[in-house]
Amino acid sequence: MTDTTGGRDAESVSKFVESFAAQLVEAGMQRMPARIFAALLSSDEGAMTSVELGEQLRISPAAVSGGVRYLAQQHMVSREREPGSRRERYRVQGNQWYEALTNREAVLKRWEAALGEGVASLGAETPAGRRMAETLAFFEFVDGEIAAMMERWRVYREERFGSAP
Amino acid sequence: MTDTTGGRDAESVSKFVESFAAQLVEAGMQRMPARIFAALLSSDEGAMTSVELGEQLRISPAAVSGGVRYLAQQHMVSREREPGSRRERYRVQGNQWYEALTNREAVLKRWEAALGEGVASLGAETPAGRRMAETLAFFEFVDGEIAAMMERWRVYREERFGSAP
DNA sequence: CCTTAACTTCACAAATTTCTGAAGTTAGCG
């Protein structure tokens, strides 16, 4: 086995990273954040330094910096500092990240606000206004359901994988 | 009330269209599809012709054509032809569109496939492989839950708004 | 304190995406 990273075949890891990143891109994520995220996800530690990311992905420190900032804002990675060092590590926080993925809460709230304005400006009695009110109800419904779904996931996860976070 | 479109204030409708489209864009949709979709959603009929769309949004027939094709592919609008005419109407199919929105089925399936390959190529026994297997389980779980959620929505919708599609 | 390592910010070049006008295609209508 070709093994240049200390445990795995570097090439097949890289291949997975790029292919998973491509899926994320297709789903709307920017390219650099997607690649960085995929790299972190497939690292054994679940964490990498800026330099390691730059080397594996062949990108500049500036690109790492920008990508990581985006991911941190979305709560998909967290940054940690080894005490007494200027070096940071970026970490995929266990299952926190996919909870963030479904936590489109902010997005849903904005949609709901926009639809609410739509109902108001079109008039609740017009056909368009009524259609929009129903759409709004749908998003409010989804909003409420998601919390319950995530709770069920935690239970299921616990019993299947053991060890809560 | 300024009323140039035959029932509503054209300017406030346009304002809503642009602001809702902006939200959709921020969530990842392309600009033209987003604007076209918002326009359809706020029309009383829930349907408009190519010419009407071009006029309201100030875009070329080519842009309408491209945007509508995208929306139809995503099952967010359907095209209908008034019989004995070359003219088409594009329609937001009641509640069908937001069901399509949650029907990220294709997306979820691709993610699952990619993650499955990841587990295989990293090794199910490695830490990274284990983390990825858990992620995969999460998406499979969500996949299953969504169908049930939509069913609950239909029941709720029926009792709150009456009249199934 | 001075040096240096480790990010971050910024201006700009390159790549990509988006929209348009023009030309093409198809189907209704006289």
Added chain:
DNA sequence: CGCTAACTTCAGAAATTTGTGAAGTTAAGG
């Protein structure tokens, strides 16, 4: 059977996005 209305496709200009190198900032370590 040809004319015209109603899309669609395509090539390319314009705008936007992306990633880089270079310069800037901050904090360890000597």
